[in-house]
Amino acid sequence: MNGEDFLYYQKLLIEHSGLSLSQDKTYLLTTRLDPVAKSLGFATLHAFTDELRRKPDARMVSLVVQAMATKETSFFRDNLPFTHLRNIILPALIRRNAATKSIRIWSAACSTGQEPYSIAMVAREFLKDYPGWTVQVMATDIADDALAHAQEGVYSHFDIQRGLTMKIILDHFTMENTKWRVQSELKQMVRFGKFNLLKPMETMGRFDVIFCRNVLIYFDTPTKKSVLDRLTERLNPEGYILLGACESSIGLGSKLKLSTDMPGVHVPVAAVAAPKEIRK
Ligand SMILES: C[S@@+](CC[C@H](N)C(=O)[O-])C[C@H]1O[C@@H](n2cnc3c(N)ncnc32)[C@H](O)[C@@H]1O
Numbered sequence: 001m002n003g004e005d006f007l008y009y010q011k012l013l014i015e016h017s018g019l020s021l022s023q024d025k026t027y028l029l030t031t032r033l034d035p036v037a038k039s040l041g042f043a044t045l046h047a048f049t050d051e052l053r054r055k056p057d058a059r060m061v062s063l064v065v066q067a068m069a070t071k072e073t074s075f076f077r078d079n080l081p082f083t084h085l086r087n088i089i090l091p092a093l094i095r096r097n098a099a100t101k102s103i104r105i106w107s108a109a110c111s112t113g114q115e116p117y118s119i120a121m122v123a124r125e126f127l128k129d130y131p132g133w134t135v136q137v138m139a140t141d142i143a144d145d146a147l148a149h150a151q152e153g154v155y156s157h158f159d160i161q162r163g164l165t166m167k168i169i170l171d172h173f174t175m176e177n178t179k180w181r182v183q184s185e186l187k188q189m190v191r192f193g194k195f196n197l198l199k200p201m202e203t204m205g206r207f208d209v210i211f212c213r214n215v216l217i218y219f220d221t222p223t224k225k226s227v228l229d230r231l232t233e234r235l236n237p238e239g240y241i242l243l244g245a246c247e248s249s250i251g252l253g254s255k256l257k258l259s260t261d262m263p264g265v266h267v268p269v270a271a272v273a274a275p276k277e278i279r280k
Contacts, residue, residue, distance in 0.1 A: 001030050005049045009033075009064070012056075017065045017142055018198050018227070020220040032067045066143040070218065073111040075163035076118045081211070081242045084262040086122045089240055093208050094130060096238065103135045106207045108197060108231065109215035110139035113150025113190075114159070117182055119211065120189040121172050138204065140195035151192045153182035198223070201230045208236050214244035225252040232256055232268060241266040 006026050013019040021029070030045060037048035040060070052060055076082050093103050103123070107116040116139035123135035141147050160169055160180050173180040195204070197215065210231050216224045231241060232255050241256060242265055243249070249256040249266050256266040 001026050001045065001049075005046065008049065008053060009068075012052075012061065012064065013068055014220070014223075016061055016198075017069065017196065018219040018223045019065075019068055020218065020223070021068075029068070033064060036063050036067050062144065066145055069143045069146070071111045071143060071146050072214070073114045075114045075160070077115065077163065077213070078245050079163075080264060081213070082118055082122050084242075084265055085119065085209070086126060088262055089209060089265075090123065090126050090135075094133070097208070101130075101133045103133070103209075104205070104207045105135065105137045105209040106204065106211065106234070107137060107139040108195075108210055108212040110141050110150055110192070111143075111146045113139065113146075113153060113182075113192070114155075114163075115139070115211060115213065116150070116190045116192075117153070117172075117186060118163075120186050121168060123189065124172070124186060135189060137190045138207070139190050139192050140204075142194065142196045144194065147192055147194060153187050154179050155182075156180075197227045201234050204234055206236050207234055207239060209240045209242070210235060211242045213242060214247070216243065216247045221252070225254065228252055228254045228256065235268060237268070239268065 006023065006029065009029055010021050013021055033048070034045050037045045040048065040063075042048040042051065048060075052064070090103070097103055105119055105123075107119060110116045116137045120135070120137050123137070127133050127135060139150060141150070154176065155173075156179060160173065169180065172183055172186050174183055175181075197212075212227070212231055216227060219227065228241075228249055235241065240259070240262075241249075245264065249258075255269050257269050259265040259267050
């Protein structure tokens with residue numbers, strides 16, 4: 001790929017998905033976009049790039065974004081966030097949300113579904129002691145192929161073995177030929193939809209907990225800050241934001257601080273009480 005084509009994709013990806021590509025990623029662009037060009041009938045990646053530049057068709061742009069997104073994930077990835085959810089966050093929300101008996105959680109870059117289904121597994125187990133309560137998990141991603149897999153809810157033996165014990169597998173999955181399908185009780189706790197974190201978030205409503213893990217690392221600093229600020233606005237007062245193990249709000253000037261009792265969990269900085277009016 002020549003330098004001009006690289007710069008074209010660098011700009012396109014920043015604008016459409018936030019992905020910030022350094023110059024040494026030319027090889028990655030070529031290996032991931034070659035198959036896209038071939039699948040659409042172009043003889044070369046260069047011909048595909050020329051056509052895209054001439055007429056940036058939304059479907060072609062979406063295929064480029066999808067091909068360049070890293071979708072690595074696993075059930076109960078890093079474990080600790082799910083331990084916090086089970087032991088501290090859900091019990092706190094049961095106390096706080098007694099009036100509505102409902103809890104909303106957003107998995108904001110859900111990839112192929114392992115994260116939202118892990119959240120739902122924790123919640124399903126937890127709610128056995130709280131009849132009448134509901135936990136709704138909203139799961140979104142920018143990549144159509146990842147969402148289609150997530151929505152189908154069928155996983156290979158390899159996927160299942162990464163992070164799940166035999167008890168969890170038997171409690172939440174049903175074997176189908178050589179694959180495993182999430183049980184309908186689990187599936188109905190999760191709603192999937194396409195959502196780009198660069199877009200306005202007001203339509204998403206408010207959440208008690210937001211998982212936004214292992215996606216900010218691909219963004220440049222202004223984009224990280226913008227996404228984090230807008231996610232914070234989607235949080236109910238005293239909500240929680242869980243980032244990936246290598247991600248943090250530190251240095252971004254966000255309205256978040258680290259929780260004192262849950263390493264890696266961010267909570268909104270408490271609103272500063274307005275000073276009382278001084279009366280003479
Ligand atoms: C590495 S995966 C992380 C999956 C999961 N959160 C985890 O931690 O295991 C990153 C995901 O972010 C998605 N993504 C990248 N840019 C995005 C954007 N602008 N809006 C929404 N999702 C995005 C990718 O499609 C991919 O599925």
